[in-house]
Amino acid sequence: MAHFFIHRPIFAWVIALVIMLAGILTLSKMPIAQYPTIAPPTVSISAVYPGASAETVENTVTQIIEQQINGLDGLRYISSNSAGNGAASISVNFEQGVDPDIAQVQVQNKLQSATALLPEDVQRQGLKVTKSGASFLQVVAFYSPDNSLTDADIKDYVNSNISEVLSRVAGVGEVQVFGGSYAMRIWLDPAKLASYKLSPSDVVTALRTQNSQVAVGQLGGAPTVEGQVLNATVNAQSLLQTPEQFRGIFLKTAGSGAKVTLGDVAKVELGSDNYQFTSKFNGKPSAGVAIKLATGANALDTAAGIEARLKELRPNYPTGLVDKLAFDTTPFIKLSIESVVHTLIEAIILVFLVMFLFLQNWRATIIPTMAVPVVVLGTFAVINLFGFSINTLTMFAMVLAIGLLVDDAIVVVENVERVMVEEHLSPVEATEKSMQQISGALVGITTVLSAVFVPMAFFSGTTGVIYRQFSITLVTAMILSLIVALTFTPALCATLLKQHDKDKAPSNNIFARFFRGFNTRFDRMAQSYQNGVGKLLIHKVLAGIGYVVVIIGLLFLFKNLPSSFLPDEDQGVVLTLVQLPPNATLDRTEKVVDQMTNFFLENEKANVESVFSVSGFSFSGVGQNAGLAFIKLRDWSERTSKESTVGAIIQRGMALNVIAKDASYVMPLQLPAMPELGISAGFNLMLKDAAGNGHEKLLTARNMILGMAAKDSRLAGVRPNGQEDTPQYKIYIDNEKASAMGVSIAEINSTMSIAWGGSYINDFIDRGRVKKVYVQAISDARMMPEDLNKWYVRNNMGEMVPFSAFATGEWTYGSPRLERYNGISSVNLQGTPAPGVSSGDAMMAMEEIIAKLPDMGMTGFDYEWTGLSLEEREAGSQTGGLYTLSMLIVFLCLAALYESWSIPFSVLLVIPLGVVGAIGLTFLGMVVFKDTNLSNNIYFQVAIIAVIGLAAKNAILIVEFAKELQEDKGEPLLDATLHAAKMRLRPILMTTLAFGFGVLPLAMASGAGAGSQHSVGYGVLGGVISSTLLGIFFIPVFYVWIRSIFKYKPKKPNNQEQIS
Secondary structure (H helix, E strand, O other): OHHHHHOOHHHHHHHHHHHHHHHHHHHHHOOEOOOOOOOOOEEEEEEEOOOOOHHHHHHHHHHHHHHHHOOOOOEEEEEEEEEOOOEEEEEEEEOOOOOHHHHHHHHHHHHHHHHOOOOHHHHHHOOEEEEEEEEEEEEEEEEOOOOOOOHHHHHHHHHHHHHHHHHOOOOEEEEEEEOOOEEEEEEEOHHHHHHOOOOHHHHHHHHHHHOOOOEEEEEOOOOOOOOOOOOEEEEOOOOOOOHHHHHOOEEEEOOOOOEEEHHHHEEEEEEEOOOOOEEEEOOEEEEEEEEEEEOOOOHHHHHHHHHHHHHHHHHHOOOOOEEEEEEEOHHHHHHHHHHHHHHHHHHHHHHHHHHHHHHOOHHHHHHHHHHHHHHHHHHHHHHHHOOOOEOHHHHHHHHHHHHHHHHHHHHHHHHHHHHHHHHOOOHHHHHHHHHHHHHHHHHHHHHHHHHHHHHHHHOOHHHHHHHHHHHHHHHHHHHHHHHHHHOHHHHHHHHHOOOOOOOOOOOOOHHHHHHHHHHHHHHHHHHHHHHHHHHHHHOHHHHHHHHHHHHHHHHHHHHHOOEOOOOOOOOOEEEEEEEOOOOOOHHHHHHHHHHHHHHHHHHOOOOEEEEEEEEEEEOOEEEEEEEEEEEEEOOHHHOOOHHHOHHHHHHHHOOHHHHOOOOOEEEEEEOOOOHHHOOOOOEEEEEEOOOOOOHHHHHHHHHHHHHHHHHOOOEEEEEEOOOOOEEEEEEEEOHHHHHHOOOOHHHHHHHHHHHHHOEEEEEEEEOOEEEEEEEEEOHHHOOOHHHHHHOEEEOOOOOEEEHHHOEEEEEEEEOOEEEEEOOEEEEEEEEEEOOOOOHHHHHHHHHHHHHOOHHHOOOOOEEEEOHHHHHHHHHHHHHHHHHHHHHHHHHHHHHHHHOOOOHHHHHHOOHHHHHHHHHHHHHHHHHHHOOOOOOEOHHHHHHHHHHHHHHHHHHHHHHHHHHHHHHOOOOOHHHHHHHHHHHHHHHHHHHHHHHHHHHHHHHOOOOOOHHHHHHHHHHHHHHHHHHHHOHHHHHHHHHHHHHHHOOOOOOOOOHHHHHO
């Protein structure tokens, strides 16, 4: 193959150009994302039962839906929660690889059978099914800087004119508006109702009959009578539009003949359909629109689409309305991709310099450099066919590939140069002879390196997705680099390199003098290296002891290196959760949230750009005592000191727990590394009431765990993600008394639910849009238990009977938010590892604590990891298999290559020498720089695999030559080994330095995305250093050991053997 291209260089150029063209065309179309779609598809179902308690919602809505949803294809787990404001939300999580659209359709089909079984009020509100990730892509705040618009105006405008438009942008999964639109509010006065002998259900009936749209038909509709000349549509009653029209609704005629209208018994006004949230931007009233990404959508494209749509809407905003991004994950994505691109460019420059130092002429250096764009662009073209995007993972793989892909070209050029100098051949002859020598080694190296990465592509789950990005990108780059090394590079060598003139006087310029000095020193070093290897070969026992020490060191370090799933990144956002004691009102929550806003805007002025807060809503549940805030930090370029990192800001923010006296806790949190997989970093555990011990017992068990966790030094901020039990008021109806007085139970129930719970009756038209009509008691008739006695029910004689005649009440306890996991009542516990502790160790600590429950008399409780923690567990269980499989495949490839079962062992024995450096440097970085991101995480595992390949590659270069010298040239074993070691020292150092300098920028990275860059950089750099420094001495030793044990038997020559 090489022979063909050496004589047809233009053909080689054409192939290279076609590969590059394909890459350039692909690049312009490839989507950009921070990570590939990693989160398994999740479908969420939400329902609302107005006025219902959490327990009622769980029994009448959540459980009914859960029971119908079982038996879906690829279902992984179902988690649900029922809140005290009547909301039920159920999320159905599927296996990786299930099509999200099909998952959604399946869920909707199953829901059909559940809908008929739900309470009528729930059916009227409708069930919502969406597919979207767990966390927000952006939160847009709409506010009025000059306070010219009221809170209600802003919220209504956003609900009516903005949220729907944004939900139609491609890639948007779900849009949540903090704040409601206008609704017709009818506030009933019990005293006036009783004086006219009316009950709330009379009002509801009147509303339903008099505020409705009637379809009447046509005048002169077909079939007509003969001679009919007129055809017209007939309109009768239609939906009402203004508060005046509602006040005029007729209820009854009073005894004196006067009519009683709705305005006589109720206050009618245009209010809000939702009084549960208040949201503020930098302390000013605002409406927030939170946008979740659809499963599988591209974050940057979606964000651009949202911005484009807002740009179209802005000219029509009411005067004084402004929108600002209060929370945005996209700048981090852009920056982290940009920083990897910079790293890529730095790597190419450093690699070029290393090659120039060793090859010592421009022409020879340009040849491997030209291989880089061909392979990089070609790789993009191929990974696009696999549906990959340009993301942090594929870009890392590219950086790792730079060091590896110039290797093949360096080996070719270095060997051609060596043959030209030693044998004084012309470039074409030298290239032909050289390619015969090294084609085998090149194919061997590529096979082994590709083989190391291939097993990663077959992993399941989330980790499988991450590994696949790396492995397919790297293997593609390896194979392309081999093709280039066998076609394009020899063609370039034959045409670009100049013949060495042995009679020409050496030049005396600055470069030449420097290189002469470098070469003399290098030769001296090579000679002393050869002597060193010679000594080691004689003292085999010493070498053996040294090797055993390395292995012990390796095991010790590996045991002590903490593990985690992904490194935490500074994403420029702090998420703060606020929780007040049970039964705190929205008013009190708002005061605490304002305190927090002021704290961040005043004390952290240098680091914080804006604060968007919502009272009444939190990820732990909806309730008047919960709140959350998105704190947007200034750009990374303005936050360079240690004090201004996310971790430091969160640490200082913890002081709010002391400042805000009224709060149960104020919890500033860091966003997780992969936002798709959860809301906040740390671990996520569901404690399940497997034996059905009941809610109280479950809470007792939870509190015991929290108590033990608070004392454990490995854990920090362990908290229940939910809400504490709250006092609740229970009303008892004496059915016997009620029926003796002629009052129907149905009438009692409907009076209570309308008066206290508020009831959605039907719709009205406001400025061309359909909005809701609600009936509820005026505020002062539903504040205290004794207000119940202000209400009357009409009996079958037409008399008004007060509630006090048949109802009593008492205070009890109940939960405002009930959770279930896989159909079993459970509570969610979240927390973060203590500073310097990895998430793996923190998870172990939690498991140890839960294991103590049975000894404390709490039996029948079980736990499951969920979210990111579940992924981490599954990833951890796969790593051992991954390493073993990679080693096995390398062994098999080498056995096939060398036609020997014994020689591969001499290559495999080198691998621990590389791995010890990778773990050592990572461990050192963790201890010295206190960098908790340097742990045994997914990126580090990829680095280890790369190091396995690199260590094997160095060994192949020496073993291949030693074997050839021994078998073909007939040199004795020791001489052949020493000769090969000295001869291959230069290309080994060159490729190693190229690879080392290629990943150096990763280890030195700072700013956005530095956490993951360090994980890869430190691992590979450590591996490169140790596998080279130790490897070049131990490889010859291992080869001699193996060859001494398994003696080499010369084969009888036959035709087959002469080809190789």
